Amino acid sequence: MRLSRSDRSMMQGSEGPAARLAMELLVATAEAEGAPGLLDITNAHIDGGLYHGVAGLDFARSLASAGGVVKVPTTLNVSSLDLLHPELYRGDAATAGAARELMDAYVGMGCSPTWTCAPYQLPRRPGLGEQIAWAESNAIVFANSVLGARTARYGDFLDICCAITGRAPAAGLHTDHGRLATLQVDLDFPDRLLDDDLLYPALGHVLGQMAGTEVAVLVGLDSRADEDRLKSLGAAAASSGAVGMFHAVGVTPEAGSLEAATGGARVRHLTVDLPALQRARAALGAGGGPLGAVSVGTPHFSARELRRLAALVEGRRSLVPFYVNTSRDVLAEPGLGASLAAIESFGATVVTDTCTYVTPIMQPVEGVILTNSAKWAFYAPGNLGVEVAFAGLEACIESAERGLLDLGERW
């Protein structure tokens, strides 16, 4: 691998022991993926602030105590604690202490305490062609696909190594070639489904299974696929598959045409039809049983989603615990006060800085947890040991108001 002079001097310790360790790990990983060299990044998003056990804390401590400081503007993914609503945390104090220490270690290295899985909803976000190093699978797919910024699928540890060195492997989704679609996915189902929010996470679930690690180009979406819908599509695809990027012809910035997305190459074709979408809905949770609770906002709700939720719950009352995940920055956006009041009088609990499926926040309930998020439906059964059902936002609210599970309109 070709390293620049400054890469080599960093690896020899010219910028201190933390930068040396970060560069060593970065180079070893870049070599493993066959990268020819490293490139400069302008921005990083770090997933290491979520507490998964002692190893993550040991690593953060080892970097922080060696004087690690990020070189580029760096945001932080969800943590294990809601610092704005600490009373919501139901886990043990020792874990909370370790989780807090982990958060402090990353902030101490110069990362911004944004604590959101949706950094693309922050005011300053990377633009078309910008080289960045992001972790958090849904953020990665959104940055690449919707913003046209360029990031590989970074994991915990490598993300902070990139941030400290300001470098990333010059490979894969960072390169023009690596961003070309190798799979065409045609949509063949009734057009009216494109008006349904639930279509997008269900389609994402199918896309992830079809694409695996490949870049796919979707043919058949249109302007109804707004940012919130593309967000849920990408989050689902990055859960059921290892999708780091997709194109949608006429919708995403690098897919003005099919040829632009594929580079003119002939690629294999797959089709998503109505039965495939129905199977996705079923796989994500179409069971019955009593309704225990509802969780929405995975990835974190945008201000627009909060407003929509508020409009839908106006004057209604939830009979079950109802959780809404969002970020502290979205919550602080001006003009949301009335919406938040409506959400509160519905009886919903707003969760920030973390998410209901990564930390003990939800109160124990009997029954199924209903969600509008394919990602939540995918991971919560394993993480929380709960039964999950999957439905659109309106059906989630309807169910909560009646205290009965209602999965909404069948397709």
Place this chain on the structure above:
Amino acid sequence: MVGNGYSVLVGGAATGELLHLAEPLSLWGGLDPETGLIIDRNHPQQGESMAGHIVVMPHGRGSSSSSSVLAEAMRLGTAPAAFVVGQPDSILVIGSLVGRHLYSVSCPILCGPVPPRYPGTWTIDQNQLLPPVDAEGPNRSGM
């Protein structure tokens, strides 16, 4: 860096039985580092143990937190002995490298073809994947 058809993503020696994953697995949400068991309910091998096995995985999937889970499993001694992956996977690679850096525990990762399902103890040594000594078939020496 290439030995018997495999490229070495993370070096090291290991022994263990093979565990062929029928589907890709995200270690985060998929592996419980306390027990080494597969906990992803969507995975056909839920409940099976990855601990001490040479895990054969066509490619990774899902969350970028999987590196933390691998390093934590290495700390707790519940990690796979090694991985054989079909495509380079930087999320597993960095997890293994950090686990080794922090705890001096090795979890080598080879990249290459899916090995046959011979039962018994396989060996990763000198960057080669070697089948059990008593394995039948033509692959013992030439793989």
